[in-house]
Amino acid sequence: MRGTFGAACDEWLGYIEHERKRRPSTVRDYRQTVKNMLLPALGASTPVDDITTTDIDAYRTQLVKDGRLSARSINKSLVLAHGIFKLAMRRHGLRTNPVAAAERQPQRRSGDFTVLEPGSVALLAGAAENAQDGALFTVAAFTGLRLGELLALRWRDVDFTKRIVHVRRSVVLGVEDTPKSHKVRSVPLIDQAARVLDGLSKREHFTDDDDYVFVDVVGNHLSDDRLRRRFKTALEAAGLPPMRLHDLRHSFGTLAVQVFPLSDVKAYMGHANIETTMIYVHHVPRHDAADKLGALVTTAETVHPTVHRTGVSDHN
Incomplete structure (x- = not known):
């Protein structure tokens, strides 16, 4: 052929x-x-x-x-x-398939990621090369937007009054398109993220509705390669462990499942199914689990001190 x-x-x-x-x-x-x-x-x-x-x-x-x-x-x-x-x-009649014998890239296990606590996010932002990078790292950690979604974010997508960020576009390999889920979604804008975005909105240039929030010197969206390198440098400067920039999104997911119903977190993250969202439930440390279970048992013993049958088979 x-x-x-x-x-x-x-x-x-x-x-x-x-x-x-x-x-x-x-x-x-x-x-x-x-x-x-x-x-x-x-x-x-x-x-x-x-x-x-x-x-x-x-x-x-x-x-x-x-x-x-x-x-x-x-x-x-x-x-x-x-x-x-x-x-x-x-x-x-092509004789062979060259992909058949090619190696696949080893994948992380589902749920295998690093997260930053809120205090560490502040350290990371403070160690960033510039204020805009620090703001981007903060917004990533407290909104859960993917990197491509952050790069495509425009000022018209940020609603300070309603405290919402609308995720409408994403940049992948330099091409702007709809988000990964192909659906527009809205994410809560908490104070920590709102403050850094408000600071960026006061810069001298590139603050019109159609301008990108995170820009290079001529107003185009940032280079993701260079941004990842600066992220790595900021981690080292802040004394934080190695991680991927994408792990900032996981940091948000891990926080969100402690506050919101899973269905809400799924919507905020733009997940296709609830199983993906469940990885954050499994990742949340539950050091107090024994205390909570003990308190529940103590309460039950106080309210129902006698043994009684529930009608449930011992074999279930």
Whole structure:
């Protein structure tokens, strides 16, 4: 087969959309992955049968080095690439699938993350390279917005009166689109986050409704790569343990489940299902669990001092 990789991608996307009847939002995600990740790395004009497992491994290694995507996102792109080559094998006689033997990126276990206590968030913000970085770190930790959502945040999305942040857009690989959930959501704006945003709103430039909240010197959204490097530097300067910038989102989730119903936290975080939100419940330290259980038993013994049957089988 001497067709190009770009043609193979187009054929697979058409197959997914028209034959497999995937949801429009899913097809849109696949198109973004092909456009922003696979084609730049492997080349639209590259003959599809020239692409080797070594090329796929190099693609994965570069994504890890860039540090912009989670292991899960990297592996999802590999699954997509596998499907592209698999269709080319079935329809056009491509001899091998180069993704089949490629290594996958090891993923963290669900719930394996680091969180910052509120006091540590203040230390981190104080150690940031500039006030805007400190504000971004604070807002991330106290609203739970993803990095891409923070980079796409505009002043019209911040409602100081109602104390709400509206999450309408996200920046991924330099492209602005709808959030990961493809739904607009609203998140409470607590005082700590409101204060730092209010401070930024008083800067000399880039404070109109359509301006980004977090900007570079010409008013564009920040470079996520440079921001991650500055985050790492701020952690070291503050004497805090290594963590990912994304863990600030987890810090919010861990706090939120202690205050709000799970259904509310799910909505604030933009999770697709409640199972994802449950990881924060499991992560909350419950050092007082024994005391609380003991108090409950003591109360029950006081109110119902005698033994009585409940009708429940001993075998249940």
